[in-house]
Amino acid sequence: MNNVIKALPFSFRFKKFRINYLSAALGIIYLFFCYLMLKITLQYIPYDTDAAFLKIKQEVINVPFYKIAFFTHVYTAMLVLPAGFTQFSKYFLKNFPLVHKTTGYIYAIAVTFLTGPSGFFMGIYANGGLISQTAFCTLAVLWIYFTVMAVIKAKQKNFKGHRNYLVRSFALALSAITLRAWKYILVLMFEPRPMDVYQLVSWLGWIPNIIIAEIIIHKLYKK
Amino acid sequence: MKIILLLCITVILNSCNSEKKIVPGEAKNEASESPRPTSTNNIGTKSEVSDTNKNLYGYYTGEFLAVEYDDSKEYTYSNVITVSIDSIVGSMLYGHSIVAGNDRPFKGMYENKNGVYSAEVSEPGDDKYDGVFYFSIDPASQKISGTWKSNSKDVYVTKRQYDLNKKLFVYDKNNSIPQEKNWNALYDRDPKFPDKIETLTEDVSKINASNTLLKKENVENMFKGDLEVIRNSIYARHGYSFKNRKIRYFFDNAVDWYMPVSTDVRNELTELELKNIDMLKRYEDHAGKYYDDYGR
Helix, strand or coil: CHHHHHHCHHHHCCHHHHHHHHHHHHHHHHHHHHHHHHHHHHCCCCCCCCCHHHHHCCCCCCCCCHHHHHHHHHHHHHHHCCHHHHCCCHHHHHHCHHHHHHHHHHHHHHHHHHHHHHHHHHHHCCCCHHHHHHHHHHHHHHHHHHHHHHHHHHHCCCHHHHHHHHHHHHHHHCHHHHHHHHHHHHHHHHCCCHHHHHHHHHHHCCHHHHHHHHHHHHHHCCC | CHHHHHHHHHHHHHHHHHHHHHCHHHHHHHHHHCCCCCCHHHCCCHHHCCHHHHHHCEEEEEEEEEEEECCCCCCCCEEEEEEEEEEEECCEEEEEEEECCEEEEEEEEEEEECCEEEEEEECCCCCCCCEEEEEEEECCCCEEEEEEEECCCCCCEEEEEEEEEECCCCCCCCCCCCCCCCHHHHHHCCCCCCCCCCCCCCHHHHCCCCCCCCCHHHHCCCCHHHHHHHHHHHHHHCCECCCCHHHHHHHHHHCCCCCCCECCCHHHCCHHHHHHHHHHHHHHHHHHHHCCCCCC
16 A cells, blocks of 8 residues: 555655555545445344345345355455555565465455355346346456466566556455445435446446556556 | 246236135125124114114215314324224114224214214223214215314324215225326425425336236335335225324325225235235335445
């Protein structure tokens, strides 16, 4: 995260001061959203197949593996979030390389084997028909792909490639947060119909993220 | 695909059959012709009942309007009431009234003056909202008109008046919500409306949850308010008298076939209706909790 901030153009002015202030602000915002995500997860504890989102998924709840996929997705999603605090910090990388490595492996394993595939499987049965099903499945495939590529690049000691792929991967991980934020804003402003807004955010939740990721990689990291 | 279609048809046919068994309308029709035995007093004296008296039996429905009320409180100016004349034995008249989710028996003396019956009948008096009805029944025009006074002075409305028309209750699964209503205007009309303003769309008239098995595609894109009205219209068709003020206001004012005749219709719902209620309730709950919330 520090890397990103250092690269921001306006951070040149009050160099040291502004940098710390901004990362702290971003960190606090991120922490707040992590807290919201935790609250969403807690709706499903204890295990209940008729809670919250599942209330309107009763017709697919008995599809083989759907329940497994759903609860895998919900319970392992939290493993992905700590990466946001540690992995983009040069400070952590330099002073606590073991933390970087451990958190990184937890992230990669969770995405590749648990949260990603379960997301893909749920995407097949997503509400809102083909529009949102395509969105969620594409999202899952790209997310797994970027994450696997990042691990491969690290093994090849290509750390620039490693970093770039993880910027992309994490941008998609953040779709869990941005999708819900878009929904919240759109409902507040336009009061759209529930399934219209769902189809819209299924794309809006991650396309801008990936665009911003590419901007960070190509514009900011180049400097 | 064919198998699915066949299954659907069988399900629908079955639900039609079961409907016939439990259709409350038929039972209610009888009820409106011949009285329901609310009181034990009339056992053994049935044969005394004259034909003219029998003609009075049945449901009378119309607006129950506040005349004397506490203006500072959120009273309800108008509710639709059904007065049922159940039996006449000697000089006693027995019946019950259904209004605002309240089903109360009454009994009292009546007089027949030149073919017009005037009666003073009391509710049991063990409910806060009990009172006394003073009305006249005109068999020629099949109307009941009169007043009602509460026993207690502590209620928001202490006197109401009414002009009711005799009406047969018939359960018709094809009864639909009228289309041409301006829903926003309807909800805005009552300034003392307790809940926040909610808007309805034309969706409420598009779906009949009593004669069509709903699929998730039918309901998933609907607003919570519409779903609520669609679900409650199932109960309304069975003559359910709503305690919920918002829903009552809607059916009392916007739906001409609606008449309250019962405060418990659970045993009268068809299989198809029960299925639809479950589905609608799920989407209502979901929309209520998560539509404008962060999360899902």
